[in-house]
Amino acid sequence: MLRILGKKLGATGFTALPAGLALRSYSSSAKQMTIREALKSALDEEMAADQSVFLMGEEVGEYQGAYKISKGLLQKYGPERVVDTPITESGFTGIGVGAAFYGLRPVVEFMTFNFAMQAMDQIINSASKTNYMSSGNISMPIVFRGPNGAAAGVGAQHSQCYAAWYGSCPGLKVLIPYSSEDARGLLKAAIRDPDPVVFLENELLYGEAFPISAEVLDSGFCIPIGKAKIEREGKHVTITAFSKMVGFSLKAAEILAKDGIDAEVINLRSIRPLDRSTINASVRKTNRLVTVEEGFPQHGVGAEICASIVEDSFGYLDAPIERITGADVPLPYAANLERMALPQVEDIIRAAKRACYRSLPMAATA
Amino acid sequence: MAFSATTKIIQPMCINSARSPDKSDTCTKLLSPSSFLGSNNKQFSINKTISPLSRRSATVVAVSSDVVKKKKVQSNPASNLLITKEEGLELYEDMILGRAFEDMCAQMYYRGKMFGFVHLYNGQEAVSTGFIKLLGNRDCVVSTYRDHVHALSKGVPARAVMSELFGKTTGCCRGQGGSMHMFSKEHNVLGGFAFIGEGIPVATGAAFTSKYRREALKEDCDDVTLAFFGDGTCNNGQFFECLNMAALWKLPIVFVVENNLWAIGMSHLRATSDPQIWKKGPAFGMPGVHVDGMDVLKVREVAKEAITRARRGEGPTLVECETYRFRGHSLADPDELRDPAEKAHYATRDPITALKKYVMENSLASEAELTAIEKKIEEVVEEAVEFADKSPVPARSQLLENVFADPRGFGIGPDGKYRCEDPKFTEGTAQL
Numbered sequence: 001m002l003r004i005l006g007k008k009l010g011a012t013g014f015t016a017l018p019a020g021l022a023l024r025s026y027s028s029s030a031k032q033m034t035i036r037e038a039l040k041s042a043l044d045e046e047m048a049a050d051q052s053v054f055l056m057g058e059e060v061g062e063y064q065g066a067y068k069i070s071k072g073l074l075q076k077y078g079p080e081r082v083v084d085t086p087i088t089e090s091g092f093t094g095i096g097v098g099a100a101f102y103g104l105r106p107v108v109e110f111m112t113f114n115f116a117m118q119a120m121d122q123i124i125n126s127a128s129k130t131n132y133m134s135s136g137n138i139s140m141p142i143v144f145r146g147p148n149g150a151a152a153g154v155g156a157q158h159s160q161c162y163a164a165w166y167g168s169c170p171g172l173k174v175l176i177p178y179s180s181e182d183a184r185g186l187l188k189a190a191i192r193d194p195d196p197v198v199f200l201e202n203e204l205l206y207g208e209a210f211p212i213s214a215e216v217l218d219s220g221f222c223i224p225i226g227k228a229k230i231e232r233e234g235k236h237v238t239i240t241a242f243s244k245m246v247g248f249s250l251k252a253a254e255i256l257a258k259d260g261i262d263a264e265v266i267n268l269r270s271i272r273p274l275d276r277s278t279i280n281a282s283v284r285k286t287n288r289l290v291t292v293e294e295g296f297p298q299h300g301v302g303a304e305i306c307a308s309i310v311e312d313s314f315g316y317l318d319a320p321i322e323r324i325t326g327a328d329v330p331l332p333y334a335a336n337l338e339r340m341a342l343p344q345v346e347d348i349i350r351a352a353k354r355a356c357y358r359s360l361p362m363a364a365t366a
Numbered sequence: 367m368a369f370s371a372t373t374k375i376i377q378p379m380c381i382n383s384a385r386s387p388d389k390s391d392t393c394t395k396l397l398s399p400s401s402f403l404g405s406n407n408k409q410f411s412i413n414k415t416i417s418p419l420s421r422r423s424a425t426v427v428a429v430s431s432d433v434v435k436k437k438k439v440q441s442n443p444a445s446n447l448l449i450t451k452e453e454g455l456e457l458y459e460d461m462i463l464g465r466a467f468e469d470m471c472a473q474m475y476y477r478g479k480m481f482g483f484v485h486l487y488n489g490q491e492a493v494s495t496g497f498i499k500l501l502g503n504r505d506c507v508v509s510t511y512r513d514h515v516h517a518l519s520k521g522v523p524a525r526a527v528m529s530e531l532f533g534k535t536t537g538c539c540r541g542q543g544g545s546m547h548m549f550s551k552e553h554n555v556l557g558g559f560a561f562i563g564e565g566i567p568v569a570t571g572a573a574f575t576s577k578y579r580r581e582a583l584k585e586d587c588d589d590v591t592l593a594f595f596g597d598g599t600c601n602n603g604q605f606f607e608c609l610n611m612a613a614l615w616k617l618p619i620v621f622v623v624e625n626n627l628w629a630i631g632m633s634h635l636r637a638t639s640d641p642q643i644w645k646k647g648p649a650f651g652m653p654g655v656h657v658d659g660m661d662v663l664k665v666r667e668v669a670k671e672a673i674t675r676a677r678r679g680e681g682p683t684l685v686e687c688e689t690y691r692f693r694g695h696s697l698a699d700p701d702e703l704r705d706p707a708e709k710a711h712y713a714t715r716d717p718i719t720a721l722k723k724y725v726m727e728n729s730l731a732s733e734a735e736l737t738a739i740e741k742k743i744e745e746v747v748e749e750a751v752e753f754a755d756k757s758p759v760p761a762r763s764q765l766l767e768n769v770f771a772d773p774r775g776f777g778i779g780p781d782g783k784y785r786c787e788d789p790k791f792t793e794g795t796a797q798l
Contacts, residue, residue, distance in 0.1 A: 051583050054578065054582070078582070080578060081582050085611070086610060088607035088611065091608050091611055094568050094571060097567070097571055098568035098575070099574050099578070100571070101557075101568060101571065101572060102506065102572040102576075103579075121564055122564065125559070125564060126568060131768055131769065131771055132768050132769050133549065134549030134551075134557075135540035136540075136767070136768040136771070138557075139771035193772065195770040
């Protein structure tokens with residue numbers, strides 16, 4: 001049974017099963033779970049399993065979470081373990097770091113990662129560098145989580161994507177889930193991990209429901225950090241994406257399929273460490289690559305993937321790599337401008353078609 | 367919030383935080399007048415020294431404690447000494463170690479054995495010794511870049527610190543931290559931070575952990591944390607954020623300000639709107655105390671009180687120690703802006719000389735014993751240098767180690783265990 005399971009789910013890269021898992025049938029009706037529920041259940045289970053895990057942030061307690069992720073946790077675990085903080089990112093992030101230095105496992109919530117810029121010193125200088133500076137003496141089992149990237153019409157100061165910023169720092173692990181399975185598995189893995197993890201969620205995805213299989217609900221369910229997931233297999237072009245862009249890429253892939261272009265969509269899941277081997281293997285198969293991200297273009301995640309492919313699989317490329325990113329401007333407020341400044345499904349489709357036209361024309365050219 | 371502060375001297379604000387309802391009982395324990403200043407005073411009127419401004423913040427009082435020693439002598443004729451002989455020798459040895467070590471650092475720096483940024487603590491030893499010698503092993507110390515002596519006082523061996531400064535693999539951080547980043551898990555020295563103000567939230571976090579252990583994990587934990595920082599840091603946002611949260615949650619922490627009047631070349635008076643730092647404590651609901659930081663015995667008395675307060679769960683204290691650094695900000699600082707007259711004045715108040723004088727005048731120890739200590743320390747420091755010299759530099763493979771606690775991988779592997787191999791992820795282009 002486990003072997004069949006392995007084959008069936010092999011493409012997803014997930015094979016973490018607790019040893020005593022009872023046999024279940026997988027053809028039953030898929031349950032649906034929103035990201036919000038996934039995150040909350042992951043937090044709840046990890047806090048129940050380990051007393052030293054605690055949640056700290058603005059509005060996580062009595063307000064039930066700024067986005068209701070921590071709803072009910074205060075009532076269940078009490079104010080010592082679900083700590084409402086004053087509006088002092090720098091201060092309370094440092095408190096989380098100090099608590100992690102001294103033996104606890106904090107989960108620090110930022111209302112959005114834009115506010116985490118006020119705590120940058122603590123995240124980068126204290127959290128990410130200390131294990132190295134102390135030569136392994138003092139480790140840092142901390143998770144920084146919160147919504148990242150653009151929401152709807154919240155303006156430039158509330159909409160930046162920080163995947164590239166945190167992804168460039170040694171000493172941090174950066175995870176960015178897309179589906180409920182990702183959210184649950186990666187958050188559990190992050191909380192159990194002995195190192196600082198930056199966990200970038202997405203506000204617009206919180207309410208979205210995804211089908212999940214039964215073992216996702218198991219309390220031992222974790223997803224490996226550093227492994228990407230191939231959401232859709234294909235032959236003609238590879239599309240890498242993370243967070244909300246995975247959804248857009250899957251939609252684009254459906255539309256491209258009607259034009260005879262079979263796109264392979266990779267959900268990165270982990271910005272740092274980047275799963276270079278999966279991306280390279282995919283590009284060697286399809287020979288074309290489109291990277292999609294919501295953040296700013298210069299020094300973005302797509303730039304890093306391009307460099308990595310050029311270094312490792314240059315000979316396999318049949319077309320220049322296409323980068324889809326947000327526009328190189330602070331995000332505007334007006335709805336039509338905001339739409340133009342962020343990647344849309346049409347942009348992904350156009351880029352994929354461009355990537356496919358550079359060499360021999362394909363059968364389904366328009 | 368009663369304002370009856372006329373006869374009762376200290377009533378630190380009883381903050382009814384929802385987090386620790388049981389702690390409100392401890393407020394009633396604090397009503398005895400001797401609770402804060404000096405342990406043995408029963409009758410103690412400090413109306414003269416209360417600043418009128420402090421009445422604003424309910425009943426928290428900020429006082430200057432240079433009156434402590436005098437009053438103590440008056441009320442305790444039987445044993446009017448603040449320390450026993452053993453304590454005296456311990457304090458003396460620790461301060462001599464700090465001074466000798468830092469002097470040796472300067473020598474080694476100018477010989478090229480040490481490099482980068484090195485910040486020396488000469489002149490401030492009374493603060494480090496006065497506070498840290500009262501701590502147990504499990505209590506934490508968090509410092510800034512001027513951290514060699516804090517690490518030494520807390521118990522990190524001199525040879526480990528010296529090797530670290532030389533960048534050798536036998537250093538306390540195996541050469542990966544350097545002068546500004548002394549960490550020791552064994553002695554609970556949590557750094558060593560180059561950014562001023564960065565260590566204060568970290569210290570507050572360690573204090574938070576102590577309280578969490580007691581309240582959420584129900585362990586028997588009364589560990590105290592000391593945060594050391596300078597006068598320049600007291601204008602930084604993180605300082606105020608932590609004063610707020612520490613007082614709000616009654617964390618077991620003591621904020622120790624080493625006010626040496628200079629932040630590199632910026633005089634404290636030029637940088638601060640209200641230079642009296644101790645007054646900032648009561649604004650947040652904690653006692654603020656000013657003490658002469660060149661006198662180790664006075665510092666020790668105040669420290670005893672503040673640490674005991676924290677251990678009892680009564681919350682944080684802000685202690686401003688007026689001290690002075692005899693050398694420049696760092697070994698690269700030409701130190702041209704400070705008035706030589708000021709330097710000369712503080713040189714006459716050298717804490718080591720003061721303690722020596724006290725010990726000899728009160729016949730606690732003989733000159734011979736003190737000289738023996740000096741010789742012993744000289745040998746310790748020289749041995750540390752030899753050890754550091756002989757130690758090897760880090761191996762090339764050490765470059766990529768310890769980026770993560772789980773260095774060889776992370777996450778869950780296909781066998782279900784929490785590890786997956788990805789050996790190349792930290793290599794970059796380094797040639798190992």
